[in-house]
Amino acid sequence: MSAMSQTQTEAGPRTEVLLDVRAVRKVYEGRGRSVEAVRDLTFAVARGDLVCVVGPSGAGKTTLLKCIAGLLAPTSGEVVLEGESVDGPPPGMAVVFQEYGRSLFPWMTVRKNVELPLKQKKLPKARRAELVGQALDAVGLGDVHGAYPWQLSGGMQQRVAIARAIAYEPHILLMDEPFAAVDAQTRADLEDLVRSLWQRLGVTTLFVTHDIDEAVYLGQRVLVLSSSPTVVLDDVAVDLPAQRDQLTTRSSARFTELRGHVFAQIQRAKKHSGASVVE
């Protein structure tokens, strides 16, 4: 773990902006029909932060993430990562997709899946082996290197996807509703895994979810999106203690208060969207 934990010291308490989303708008142009998925999003993420983006289904969260990841070009506005405008997948970024089953390559073993991006980075063999071993150990999968992804459970597959992302040593980690398809217990475990990895590695993380509880439990900050056409409704600082625990944190008064606040914002968002559809 030594090599990976070095990044932690660098992260520190600085407030340098790592990701800057500036007036991003995205309109999907279809046949005779255009959908304004994202109207106007502006926010910044500081280096080392863990920001949750929460919004109702269809709010354009995936669209936003794809714009940030350089997979989609915004219709207008701009995404700036580490001072450079994004116009294709940027090198220092890793993405964990919601569809873990389709995101892992079934023709490769777990080890090969995690190693492939590192090969692409042209890391030497020994370094690759080290990173793959550390990453799989970190997600508790030190014993399945030789298995194929389809031989694992859903939760294990998603952990492989997370291991692949952290082995890549990204400066920023994007996660798009990564736990939407796993059961409640696995989901709680994976949430704690993400928190602990973030604390240990200090990697800037943008976590998208439609689950308010999850957003408040995980995030240092929660961005609340309106329904489509999307704007940022609220930016909530989560002042819960750094050490969080599924039981005590979720039953604390402050947690209930925060989630109530976010919930009210989202309800308001739904009413608003009703009006904007009529327009």
Add this chain to the structure above:
Amino acid sequence: MTSAPTRAAPVRSSRAGGAGRLTGANALLGVLGFAAFLASLEAVPRLGLVSPDYLPPASRIGAALVELVGEAGFWTALGDTVRGWSTGLLIAVVLGIAVGFVVGTVPVLREVTASTIEFLRPIPSVALIPLAVLVFGTDLRSVLLLVVYASFWQVLVQVLYGVQDVDPVAAETARTFGLGRWARIRHVTWPTALPYLLTGVRLAAAVALILAITAELVIGAPGLGNEIGVAQSGGAVARMYALVVVTGLLGVAVNVLARRLEKWLLSWHPSLRREVAA
């Protein structure tokens, strides 16, 4: 061949456009069926149901077969057929992969070529026999032209399906991890298309054998087909049947080989997966 029946059913062919019927029966049934076929072949002429002049009993065909195996000329003919078949198949597969990947990964090319492919593909290869004779006479190149034309489309169509089947999530994953165009073709498109390609190769191998024998028989290029024609015109009916049996065995061997190849290369594929200890 005995271990072959344990293999999984060819589920893959349904994925690849349902093109697997030609070789659908498994090898055990093939062997049983072949035994039953031999038995009736012995009985029918002996019972006088068909004149032995047209259909000699299996035992006489067997004797002719043994005789054949002792002749150097037979092995030369077999070698000629296998060479025409394998060379043609190889050319078709290489061409099919190259054209399939280029056309399949460039949407504009796909649109532009679709109608042409749909027009050229159904032309029966045997309709090109006069052309082949006109251009190449009766040598190997005539056989190759027909074999390549027939089997190329089998490969191309499957590769086009396969290249299209790339999962968008897998492709986006590859892009976010910095895999460039070539790396994506190698690590994502190629493995996705491989099951389709192998189905195409299996179908092409069968078609290629048919065309190789046809070309030899009709054009008179050297090979088993030509030998069959010679035996027939010389009244050596049992020998003719023995040669037909050899072509059948060749077909079985080709199919078994193709399936072995699939099994070996596609252990990860859903149609062949089994509980392997991690």
